[in-house]
Amino acid sequence: xxxxxLVAFSFLSAPLVGWAGGRSWxxxxxxxxxxxxGFCFFLPILPAGEVALETYRWIPALGIDAAxxxxxxxxxxxxxxxxxxxxxxxxxxxxxxxxxRLARFYTVLTLFMASMLGAVLAxxxxxxxxxxxxxxxxxxxxIGYSPERADTRRSAQQGFLITVxxxxxxxxxxxxxxxxAGTFSITAILEQAEVIAAHPTAPAIIMLFAAGAxxxxxxAPLHAWLxxxxxxxxxxxxxxxxxxxxxxxxxxxxxxxxVFSAHALWIxxxxxxxxxxxxxxxxxxxxxTDLKRVLAYSTIVSLGTLVMLIGIDxxxxxVAVVIFLVVHALYKACLFMVAGIIDHATGTRDSSMLGGxxxxxxxxxxxxxxxxxSMAGLxxxxxxxxxxxxxxxxxxxxxxxxxxxxxxVANVSMVVVAAIVAIRCFYGDLSATPKAAQDPGFAMLxxxxxxxxxxxxxxxxxxxxxxxxxxxxxxxxAGAPLDYYLTxxxxxxPMLALSVLTLALGVMTYRRWDGLRLKLAAITTxxxxxxxxxxxGLMNGLQRLAAWQTNLIQTGSxxxxxxxxxxxxxxxxxxxxxxxxxxxxxxxxxxxxxxxxIAVILAVAALAVVRARNFVAxxxxxxxxxxxxxxxxxxxxxxxxxxxxxxxxxxxxVIMLAIVGRMxxxxxxxxxxxxxxxxxxxxxxxxxxxSLLMLSVLAQPFDDRLSVFFRETAVPEAHxxxxxxxxxxxxxxxxxxxxxxxLGLAAIAAAAVLAGMRRAKQEERQ
Amino acid sequence: xxxxxLRATSRLILPAALIFSVYVLLRGHNEPGGGFIGGLIAAxxxxxxxxxxxxxxxxxxxxxxxxxxxxxGLVIALASGLPAFWLAQPYLMHQWPFQAIALGTTLIFDxxxxxxxxxxxxxxxxxxxxx
Numbered sequence: 001x002x003x004x005x006l007v008a009f010s011f012l013s014a015p016l017v018g019w020a021g022g023r024s025w026x027x028x029x030x031x032x033x034x035x036x037x038g039f040c041f042f043l044p045i046l047p048a049g050e051v052a053l054e055t056y057r058w059i060p061a062l063g064i065d066a067a068x069x070x071x072x073x074x075x076x077x078x079x080x081x082x083x084x085x086x087x088x089x090x091x092x093x094x095x096x097x098x099x100x101r102l103a104r105f106y107t108v109l110t111l112f113m114a115s116m117l118g119a120v121l122a123x124x125x126x127x128x129x130x131x132x133x134x135x136x137x138x139x140x141x142x143i144g145y146s147p148e149r150a151d152t153r154r155s156a157q158q159g160f161l162i163t164v165x166x167x168x169x170x171x172x173x174x175x176x177x178x179x180x181a182g183t184f185s186i187t188a189i190l191e192q193a194e195v196i197a198a199h200p201t202a203p204a205i206i207m208l209f210a211a212g213a214x215x216x217x218x219x220a221p222l223h224a225w226l227x228x229x230x231x232x233x234x235x236x237x238x239x240x241x242x243x244x245x246x247x248x249x250x251x252x253x254x255x256x257x258x259v260f261s262a263h264a265l266w267i268x269x270x271x272x273x274x275x276x277x278x279x280x281x282x283x284x285x286x287x288x289t290d291l292k293r294v295l296a297y298s299t300i301v302s303l304g305t306l307v308m309l310i311g312i313d314x315x316x317x318x319v320a321v322v323i324f325l326v327v328h329a330l331y332k333a334c335l336f337m338v339a340g341i342i343d344h345a346t347g348t349r350d351s352s353m354l355g356g357x358x359x360x361x362x363x364x365x366x367x368x369x370x371x372x373x374s375m376a377g378l379x380x381x382x383x384x385x386x387x388x389x390x391x392x393x394x395x396x397x398x399x400x401x402x403x404x405x406x407x408x409v410a411n412v413s414m415v416v417v418a419a420i421v422a423i424r425c426f427y428g429d430l431s432a433t434p435k436a437a438q439d440p441g442f443a444m445l446x447x448x449x450x451x452x453x454x455x456x457x458x459x460x461x462x463x464x465x466x467x468x469x470x471x472x473x474x475x476x477x478a479g480a481p482l483d484y485y486l487t488x489x490x491x492x493x494p495m496l497a498l499s500v501l502t503l504a505l506g507v508m509t510y511r512r513w514d515g516l517r518l519k520l521a522a523i524t525t526x527x528x529x530x531x532x533x534x535x536x537g538l539m540n541g542l543q544r545l546a547a548w549q550t551n552l553i554q555t556g557s558x559x560x561x562x563x564x565x566x567x568x569x570x571x572x573x574x575x576x577x578x579x580x581x582x583x584x585x586x587x588x589x590x591x592x593x594x595x596x597x598i599a600v601i602l603a604v605a606a607l608a609v610v611r612a613r614n615f616v617a618x619x620x621x622x623x624x625x626x627x628x629x630x631x632x633x634x635x636x637x638x639x640x641x642x643x644x645x646x647x648x649x650x651x652x653x654v655i656m657l658a659i660v661g662r663m664x665x666x667x668x669x670x671x672x673x674x675x676x677x678x679x680x681x682x683x684x685x686x687x688x689x690x691s692l693l694m695l696s697v698l699a700q701p702f703d704d705r706l707s708v709f710f711r712e713t714a715v716p717e718a719h720x721x722x723x724x725x726x727x728x729x730x731x732x733x734x735x736x737x738x739x740x741x742x743l744g745l746a747a748i749a750a751a752a753v754l755a756g757m758r759r760a761k762q763e764e765r766q
Numbered sequence: 767x768x769x770x771x772l773r774a775t776s777r778l779i780l781p782a783a784l785i786f787s788v789y790v791l792l793r794g795h796n797e798p799g800g801g802f803i804g805g806l807i808a809a810x811x812x813x814x815x816x817x818x819x820x821x822x823x824x825x826x827x828x829x830x831x832x833x834x835x836x837x838x839g840l841v842i843a844l845a846s847g848l849p850a851f852w853l854a855q856p857y858l859m860h861q862w863p864f865q866a867i868a869l870g871t872t873l874i875f876d877x878x879x880x881x882x883x884x885x886x887x888x889x890x891x892x893x894x895x896x897x
Contacts, residue, residue, distance in 0.1 A: 647806035747886035754893035
């Protein structure tokens with residue numbers, strides 16, 4: 001079972017899952033389940049501290065390999081991605097039954113899962129960036145599941161822009177780190193950790209990577225997109241925005257922690273922003289009534305906790321990171337799915353309208369309670385062990401009472417959120433809901449039941465995962481093998497006292513939550529001046545800037561616009577040519593008769609363009625100029641170029657004639673005398689500069705190294721005699737690939753603009 | 767632009783242009799030609815056919831929207847580089863399994879270029895055609 005085969009399988013299965021998903025078959029869950037089973041084969045290598053590495057050549061010229069690595073950390077993530085993926089795919093097959101665009105949805109969801117797997121398994125930073133950006137892209141498509149709604153479009157764009165901007169910062173960090181270490185291989189970088197951390201560029205690298213990770217993992221003040229992403233269907237929220245995608249930033253930080261763990265800036269950034277995020281999320285979660293948004297803000301609290309724990313140096317912190325990560329993924333995915341079940345069954349997910357659902361949905365109520373108890377950190381759930389470890393990590397640091405207090409506030413908010421979901425909705429008096437509630441079927445319950453049960457099983461028997469997964473993963477995070485034994489009960493310790501205090505404060509806050517929520521919701525400053533508004537301001541500013549500079553350059557008159565462009569080119573080219581002393585004229589001694597004849601044709605045709613009294617004549621005359629140039633290519637021994645030029649000219653004439661028929665062009669000359677005089681000078685200056693430039697180029701001695709290389713290697717290495725084509729499809733195939741991508745995108749963009757113009761015109765007519 | 771002359775001649779030009787474009791595409795690696803020019807020739811033939819007949823007939827003629835051609839072409843061009851991975855070579859290193867008849871993955875790449883060019887030209891043209 002090779003790593004690359006599993007990653008390739010996850011990508012290649014996308015169309016199949018899309019096809020099955022389009023029919024809402026529960027079978028879609030088979031793909032993540034198979035992948036989960038596949039990754040389980042790697043479990044036996046972990047306890048011995050082994051690492052599985054695979055390297056394939058990808059871009060050898062730049063030293064970039066398609067390398068994959070399985071160690072404790074990446075395997076923990078891979079198992080979470082596939083395991084929770086199985087639950088989510090199964091859940092979605094029932095939750096979204098009958099919804100539109102399902103085939104596309106499942107295809108993208110599978111591609112997302114595959115990108116996540118690629119990102120956590122990549123052993124090459126460039127490969128990691130590629131998969132990282134793919135998760136942003138697929139997540140954009142998933143958040144924008146209902147593009148008809150304006151809030152969906154805004155949220156999808158916001159999530160995309162923030163995470164991709166972070167990804168760009170990270171790319172810069174990757175390049176800096178890669179050039180510093182001399183390799184992009186993560187394994188090789190981890191081996192020279194001390195040299196890298198001591199280098200003067202380390203602070204810049206840390207800041208760039210932190211920016212990327214913070215954007216992805218929704219750290220304050222970049223947290224707004226995560227809550228807004230709740231417009232996505234619930235399976236997406238449960239999967240992407242609780243258990244997987246937002247954890248990718250955490251993964252990156254954990255992956256690089258062995259390199260920078262002792263760096264003062266790393267510690268300050270991670271603990272500082274982590275703590276800030278915990279408090280922000282805790283306060284914001286208390287203001288909401290929408291179950292999904294409440295859970296989203298509590299996810300932000302958890303992400304802050306994870307980032308803070310990574311920032312803390314030491315073995316205990318590493319164990320705390322991993323156990324908290326697993327615990328959070330289990331209960332958060334479970335509770336999100338419960339929120340979806342409530343929404344599906346009752347028609348609302350506003351917690352202030354819900355109550356007493358236990359009577360109609362006993363199984364869901366039980367599942368919610370199990371998940372919530374793990375979230376609240378009560379024994380014997382694994383969440384208890386996680387919370388104790390967080391406190392222990394904080395207490396171990398001498399004099400950092402601040403972090404313990406922050407952790408206390410965060411954990412109290414966890415207790416409250418858990419109670420809102422599990423108690424408020426299911427206990428107390430029964431509230432009337434838009435739909436009569438009842439327990440859902442197997443497909444929607446299976447995932448939450450298993451995830452909630454695992455929280456209990458792992459809590460009761462921590463040895464199940466302790467040595468096999470948690471400790472190897474923590475060792476990878478710490479960068480050295482650790483010796484730790486995970487237990488639930490630590491005896492009567494200060495951590496236990498803090499846990500009791502957390503619970504007491506949590507229950508107290510929950511009882512007064514209604515009043516507290518109203519008070520917090522009344523603070524409009526958060527809505528008016530928060531980062532979400534700042535994002536709007538930024539986007540509006542960007543649009544205003546674009547409108548301003550477009551108005552500046554494009555006055556609305558095509559002629560002025562073209563004129564300015566040509567004049568700018570002429571001025572830039574002409575000044576450079578004269579100032580740098582490049583102006584030389586070649587000798588015309590060896591020109592031969594056909595060339596002179598073509599030059600005459602060219603001149604006559606050019607004159608005809610200028611003298612043409614209507615557009616049709618002008619277009620044909622301009623075409624003649626093109627054909628004459630093509631003839632020149634032919635005589636100069638470039639039949640390919642001539643061939644292309646002929647085709648382009650023919651097509652250009654056809655298309656221009658098609659356009660002229662639809663444009664309000666006038667038949668006769670409509671420019672005034674001064675306008676004509678001005679246009680003449682524009683034409684003369686660009687023509688003169690272009691001619692002088694070409695002549696100067698011709699006067700230079702010809703460097704034939706490239707031509708000789710291509711002529712000699714074309715047949716033996718590329719099996720082709722047509723040099724132009726061999727260069728295009730073989731020697732420089734990646735350039736051509738880039739060019740056809742640009743060509744295709746430009747055509748699609750232009751088609752969209754043209755379609756918009758046509759629609760506007762039709763509305764005008766009506 | 768519903769011209770009788772264009773209507774009549776385009777019926778002859780279309781098949782000639784399509785056949786010629788495929789010929790140009792196939793010979794491209796050794797003789798003047800290739801996917802780009804082939805695509806332009808095919809697009810010119812289709813354009814001449816579509817201009818007098820309008821948008822609906824264009825969609826009928828090419829079976830799909832021009833955007834589909836762009837996407838299909840890009841996927842084919844991207845896929846042509848994958849066999850290299852199999853042989854542990856860098857991406858887009860072209861393979862020649864049938865050297866005797868000069869058939870390699872370069873042709874797959876060129877077919878991708880051919881389709882993208884057709885799709886791009888036609889999607890520009892699409893909105894200028896009459897309904």
